[in-house]
Amino acid sequence: MKKLLKLCNVILLALLLQLDMGCMAKKEYEYKFQNPKLEVTERVNDLIDQMTLAEKVSQMRYDAPAIDRLGIPAYNWWNECLHGVARAGEATVFPQAIGMGATFDKSLMFEIGTVISDEARAKHHRFVKENKRGIYQGLTFWTPNINIFRDPRWGRGQETYGEDPYLTGRMGVNFIKGLQGDDPKYFKVIATAKHFAVHSGPEKSRHEDNYHTSDKDLKETYLPAFEAAIKEANVQSVMCAYNRYRDEACCGSNLLLNDILRKEWGFDGYVVSDCWALNDFWEPNKHGLSKDATEASALAVERGTDLNCGNVFDPNLTDAVLKGIVDETKVDRALSRLMEARFKLGMFDPDQMVPWSDIPYEVVGSEKHYKLSEKTARESIVLLKDEKQTLPLDKNISSIAVIGPNANSKQVLLGNYHGTPHNRITPLKAIKEKLPNAQVHYAKGSNIAEGWPLLESIPSNALKNGSNHGLKGEYFDNQKWEGTPKFTRNDSVIDFIWMPKKPIDGLVSDEFSVKWTGQLIAPKTGKYRIGLRASSGGKFYVNDTLKFEFSDDHEPKTRYFDTDLVQGEAKDIRIEFFNYHTDPQAQLVWAHMDEDLLSTAIELAKKSEVVVLCLGLSPDIEGEEMPVVLEGFDKGDRSEISLPKSQLRLMKEVAALDKPIVLVLMNGSALAVNWADEHIPAIVESWYPGEFGGKAIADVLFGDYNPAGRLPVTFYKSTEDLPDFKSYDMTNRTYKYFKGEPLYPFGHGLSYTNFTYDHLEMPNEIKLNEDIPITVEVTNTGKREGDEVVQLYISHNVHDEDAPVHSLVGFERISLSVGETKKVSFKITPKQYARITSEGKIDITPGSIQFHVGGKQPNLKTNPKGAELIQVLTKTTTLK
Incomplete structure (x- = not known):
């Protein structure tokens, strides 16, 4: 009996221990999805089972809110890293993507992707520790752009690797592999191949255009890079494009998103819409595919768009389900793809389980990363022409003129979709450092284009606040200039990049605002352009009249107005600036429109042994859907591919002096520099070369680096060589089908050796x-x-x-x-x-x-x- 009782006690104790362990396990993991030992699919299914319909839909918007009852933190899916982590504080900035394409260096692309994802991981974990989960702070990046740069007029072509599908595919695959990492369980970050598919301008009509191609062009030109990204690089996200293709919106295309992407290629990741692309389904004068937002959200999810960059899904998708327009199982399908990505990034697991979580923040902007950026800039430079062995230049010259609107432009180093660099080495700065014993003369020489002057910071002697030079600055810890300022001070100039620290100590979020007041006094009478280059948003008043306002700027842009000023006459100005994300910047800028730039440049060139002309384009006038309309430029695209007339005039005047000249081009797309090819002995193409771009240019010019970059695009002689911009037929496009004579062919590039x-x-x-x-x-x-x-x-x-x-x-x-x-x-x-x-x-x-x-x-x-x-x-x- 005692033995039986003892046995019963042992069994009872074991049962109690098992029950206690079960309780402990239950306490440790209230829900199955929280258990990192379970398979991802099981965890995802369990998480979705816990959600209401409204909660599911809320997680399908790019700025997904927290679900506190389930312990799900807020997550913003929107991040950019086209050539460095963008809009998230200081980061290493590489040459623009078109420059990367010019390197023709596959292994380098993998290294770049690895460095960028190192910085991305380090930043993300720092943000999470600071309880920041906003835009540009996550691990899902909307990069790379692997569209085919089929026409040099496209303003966003700078974001691509060029016109060739094979080159684009190789560079894209290696970049994606570097970004996503090689861990068998956890992705380092998630890359996004965009814009799927058949998308490369025009910018001004992208929300309404309907493109058609032959099956041959689709399979031979527009799809290969995407197929390689999915099948070889295992890219986990694809962004669908704004336009229609064969009558279907790309974000609602059964052909693209189902037949090709998932059935033919086996893609198992998620699809994100381009930003506010779903609005184009029903808004007036666009695609006309849906009668309202509810129908648009149903169509997008039914066809395979899982995540909305925009505000269409929430709450319209909920209404669509309740009205029976789309089945809730389609919502579950989309959400499962999204949550699987978050689980595979390790967002719901302890840091010690995720190998990428221990990357130290010190890698950001480290010397190792800077060296790789500089190496990439060097490798991207293409020597287009070198007659009479003009290059390399002699370092022993006594004087040199560095002339042109791009010679000292920091913005031209960066291109679009850029991060904020610590270094901004312009050609002028680098040449001065290269030649410490020479006289280095500098002049702008011309504006970047007729009617588009170079804007520079307004100096303190042109600003007045009572008895002080500068403006009165009132700083608030909110976006709306509400309450009592945290502090007030005099700012002698408005030229701020508030990194790494924000202007207000102890600021928990990235939200703050500043109000500047005072007077503007012109040193000369004339016509001026006055602008504010800033992130986020703001307003500009003159004598209490609103001149412009803007908001929701995701990277710094310049807003401006033109006005007549009288010498010595004071104008009251008020600037209200607010910031909501992690790259706060504000610069008060101007230009005297009547200034004679050419004469000064000619005089400096006359007294110099050698002239370096830094000409080309600017991301301020070529880029994504811009308000710019100038001669030769059209809403971000170009209507002509020649150099702007103001620069051509400068080049001809300088060349007439019969001095040794080197032309350095800085641009994001091909230029028809026909006159230069005939008259300038040496021409160097340097693209938008990143934060060390000027140093790389100077190294090439003076022989410290032997250039070997190759053109990733054809340089045509004229727009007359090109088909209609809106035609996506590949006939007579790119080196593969062009029947004419190019100015410089795809793949061209010279060397200082043989x-x-x-x-x-x-x-x-x-x-x-x-x-x-x-x-x-x-x-x-x-x-x-x-x-x-x-x-x-x-x-x-x-x-x-x-x-x-x-x-x-x-x-x-x-x-x-x-x-x-x-x-x-x-x-x-x-x-x-x-x-x-x-x-x-x-x-x-x-x-x-x-x-x-x-x-x-x-x-x-x-x-x-x-x-x-x-x-x-x-x-x-x-x-x-």
Whole structure:
């Protein structure tokens, strides 16, 4: 009996312990979704089961609110990192994406993605510790832009890697892999391939346009980079575009989002709309696909858009479900994709389980990251022309004139969708540092375009606040200038980038406002442009009259007005600025519109041994859906591709002095610099080169770096060479189909040394559907070490009018010391050497194929100056 009683006690104790452990487990994980040991799918399903319909819909907007009863924190899905973490405080800023494309360096793209995601992770965890969960503070990034830059007039083409689908795919895949990391369980960040698909301008009509292409163009040009991003890089997010394609809105396209993306390619991530794209479904004079927001939200979710950048889903999607327009299971499907992403980022797990959570904040803007940005800037520079060995310049010159609207422009370094750099090294600054013993003269020389002056900070002697120079600044810890200011002070100039600290100590959120008051006094009589370059929003008053107001600016932009001022006459001004996100900036700027910029530049050029002209474009006039309408520019796009007339006039006047001249271009798209090609001995293309751009330019100009960048786009001679901008037919577009003579071809770029190609080896015959191995030896036969971009093109022996002239199927950037030889190997897959038929089908049939290997395209009708030094070898194989 005692033994039985003892046994019963043991069993009872065991049961009690088990019950107690169960209670402990229940206390530790109130819900199954909180248990990190469970499979992600089980956790997601459990979480969704706990939610009401309204709560589900609330999580499908980009600024998803907290669900306190479930312990779900707020999350903002909107982040940007096109060429560095953007709009989230100081970050390393790399060259704009088009410059990255010009590097033709796949491994470099992976390194860049790794550095950017390091900074993104470090920033996110810092924000969470500070209980900040707002816009630009998360881990889901709407990058990269892998649209095809089919037309140089598109203002957003600067965000892409160029005009070629293969180049775009290789660069995009490596960038995405660097961003998302290689951990088997947790993503480092989530990248977004955008804008899906068939999207590349015009900007001003993107909310209403309906594009059509052949199946051949769709499969040969517009889809390959997206397919590679999904199948090779496992990108977890895709952003659908604003426009329609074949009558369906891209964010409501059964063809794109279901048939191709999910069924054909097996995409298992989530789809996010471009911002406020769903409004285009029903708003007047747009797509006209829905009668109201409720129908629009139902159509988008039904077709496969999971996340709305905008405010259409909430509450309209709830109404759509209740009215029976869309089934709640479609809401659950979308939400499961979104919550799976959050779980796979480790957002609901302890930091010690997520390997990316221990990246220290000190990596942000670290010396290692700065060096990579500088390296990228160097690699992106393309030497377009170098007659008479004008370059490199002699460092022993006694005087040099650095002239042009881009010579000292900090904004031109950055392009659009940029972060906030600690360094902003302009060409002028870098040349001064490079030549400490020379006289370095500087002049703007011209405005960036007629009617678009360069705006500079208004100096303190033109501002007055009582007896003080400057303006009275009242600082508030809210967005609305309410209550008593936290403090009041005199600000001698309004030129603030409040990072890393905010202006108010102890500010918990990023929300604050400033009111500046005082007087503006012109030093000269004339017409002035006065502006405020600022983040977030604000208002500008003159003599109590509102001149402009703005809000919801996601990156700093300049708002302005033109006015006549009289010398010495005071105007009362009031500026009300507010900030709501993490990149607070405000600069009060102006320009004297009547100033004679040209004469000063000519006088300085006359007394200089050498002239460096820094010309080109600016992200202030080319970019995304802008209010800018000037001669040659149209709402962010360009209507002409030549240099603006003001800059062309400057160039011709300086060239007439018969001085040694180097033209440095800074721009985001191709320029028809025909006159310069005929008259200027050396031309360098540097894009929007990032925070170390000026240093990279100076290194190239003075021979401390041997340039090897290649053009990722064709430089045409005129808009007359181009088809209609709105036509997405690829006929006569890009190097693959262009029948004319380019000014500078895709893939072009010179070097300070020479390279010889030899021993091109490949099979004479190959069986259908087998890989083709190709090797070639490259030797540096010049007198300097340098990089070479080995390019492999394919052309088929066919007579189809719509067949590509030739297509890039391989490239490698290699470094060679003087006299060194390297063997470069390629493996060309059947998909690469297949033809795309007019029906969009893959066709591999017997016949001959030519391969061309060298430092440029084959069979060019014209050779840019110096291109005769670049060799191309050709060999034929037969498919049997």
